[in-house]
Amino acid sequence: MTMTSAMPDGRAERASTKSFYLIAWRWHFYAGLYVAPFLLVLALTGLMMLWTSVLSGRDGEKYYTVTPAQTQVAVSAQADAALAAIPNGKVVQYIAPRTEEGAAIFRVNNGDASSMVAVDPYNGTVLGSWDRRNGLYDLANKIHGTLMIGDLGDRLIEVAAGFGIVLIVTGLYLWWPREGKGFGSVLVPQFAARGRQLWKSLHVTVGFYISLILMIFLVSGLSWAGIWGDKFTQAWSTFPAAKWDNVPLSDATHASMNHGGVKEVPWTLEQTSMPMSGSDAGKMGIAEGQPVNLDGIVAFARSIGFNNRFQLGFPADDSGVWTLSRDTMSNDSANPLSDRTVHIDQYTGKVLADVGFSDYGVPGKAMAVGIAFHEGDMGVWNIVLVTVFCLSIIFMSVSGMVMWWKRRPAGASRLMAPAVPGDMKLWKTGAIIMLAVSLLFPLTGAVLLTVIALDYLIVRRVKPLKRALS
Known part of the structure; x- marks a missing residue:
């Protein structure tokens, strides 16, 4: 007969609860050990991206302001001025001003180089130019997405995001009021406490309030990840090209419109094939007899509701299309419900595709809102x-690391992880719960299984290693 079974029911239940608490604490400790450095980097770079976007704009469109006048020069004349600023260049994109005081922005490519040129829309004067995607926002974005080590960094962050879910689940269990304490002990920090207890109280309260937001950030952030985003989730929730109404399709997908690590295409469209110009397909767009050129496309865009800031992609080749787009992910607007992408045949002016928020599937709608919220675009x-x-x-x-340091005896040569409970009857239950959460994210699940295997096969059998990690 075990000690637990010999206890009165109340004591046995309390012992089991304490054992499960210790199990959850160990999961929380080890998950936090891996996740905390990544969360620090993501939070710091996230702040850099957010405020760079607010102050100067992602494409630098806020660097310059203009004085509004009664009339504007033709957009084609603005494009010519931008082209003259970059010898031997080719205009490939137009970004309409967000406000009356905003400059028009043109992207001009010259070989592998890409420049942004700001033009005063009222007089056609070039205000300045700069290398595209070479600013503080882009540096922070590269660190935020790949730690500047390519696919390896992307995978490490994806694993951290998955373990972040484990951190939330175990944290909520640990934070749940017990031992006669009410929710007041969670909702309001215990400022009367001192030392580690004060840090713990602040950690619990702040963690409680941000847990749901952190979950949203982790899931929406994973939509950019190489495994969970591109292959596991996006593959089955992409917009069906069949809805293009039998127009000819290119081998290229919408993802080809992205540039570097910066996503500019609505998440649900990235894997969908682009339509092609050069057929009689499509619906009525630019009126017959009207020129299908830059000025005509911009006028048409205004007539169908593309107000203020929107982006216009030029045809990339003989079969390419004009692409009008406005979405919160690109910081064009503050309302994801206004997302819209329109493709126009470069020869006939017919509309080959017109996709708005209402056309997205449920995952696409969730991600359109989630990503906009994640980026602070709303x-x-x-x-x-x-x-x-x-x-x-x-x-x-920081507080998690401080609590660990304060709990750790001076001069200790071990991690001082939470103790293994004496009664391990609930170990399998805890492991199954955490494994189920992690396996929702394949890469994290694979790492978790590897860690469990290494722990069982090596760490437990090598005493110095077991002691160091205990």
Whole structure:
């Protein structure tokens, strides 16, 4: 007969609960050990990206302001001015001003080089130019997405995001009020506490409030990840090209419109094939007899509701299309419900595809809103919330390390992980729960299984290693 079975029911239940608490604490400790450095990097670079976008714009469109006048020069004349600023260049994109005081932005390619040129839309004067995707936002974005080590960095962050879910689940269990304490002990920090207990109280309260937002950030952030995003999730939730109404399709997908690590195409469209110009397919667009050129396309865009900032991609080759787009992921607007992408045949002016938010599937709609929220694109309230959230993540990461350091005896040569409970009857239950959460994210699940195998086959059998990691 075991000691637990000999106990009265109440004591046995308390012992089992304590054992499960210790199991959850160990999961939380080890997950946090891996996740915390990544969360720190993601929060810091996220703040850099957010405020660079707010202050100067992702494409540098806020660097220059203009004085509004009664009339504007033709967009084609603005494009010519931009082209003259980059010898031997080719205009490939037009970004309409967000406000009356905003400059028109043109992307001009010259071989492998790509430049952005700001033009005053009222007089056609070139205001300045700069290398595309070579600013502070782009540096932060590269660190945020790949740690500047390519696919390896992407995979490491994806694993961290998966373990971040484990961190949330175990954290919520650990934070749940027990031993006669009410929710007040979670909702309000215990400022009267001192030392490690104060840090713990602040960690619990801040963690409780940001847990749901962190979950949203982790899941929406994973939509960019190489395994979970591109192959596991996006593959089955992409917009069907069959809805292009039998127009000819290119071998290229919408993802070809992205540039480097920066995503500019609505998430649900990335894997969908692009339509092609050069047929009689499509619906009525530019009126017959009207020229299908830059000025005509921009006028048509205004007539169908593309107001303020929108982007216009030029045909890439003889079979390419004009592409009008407005979406919150590209910071064109603050309302994901206004997302819209329109492809126009470069020869006939017919509309080959017109996709809005209402056409997305449920995952596409969720991600359109989730990514816009993640990037702080939905207005001032969103900017404030994301700023507070990133600062809270920094605090959570630091406070977790401080609590560990304060709990650790001076001069200890071990990690001082939470103790293994004496009664391990619930170990399998805890492992199954955490494994199920992790396996929702394949790469994290694979790493978790590897860690469990290494622990069982090596760490437990090598005493110095077992002691160091205990």
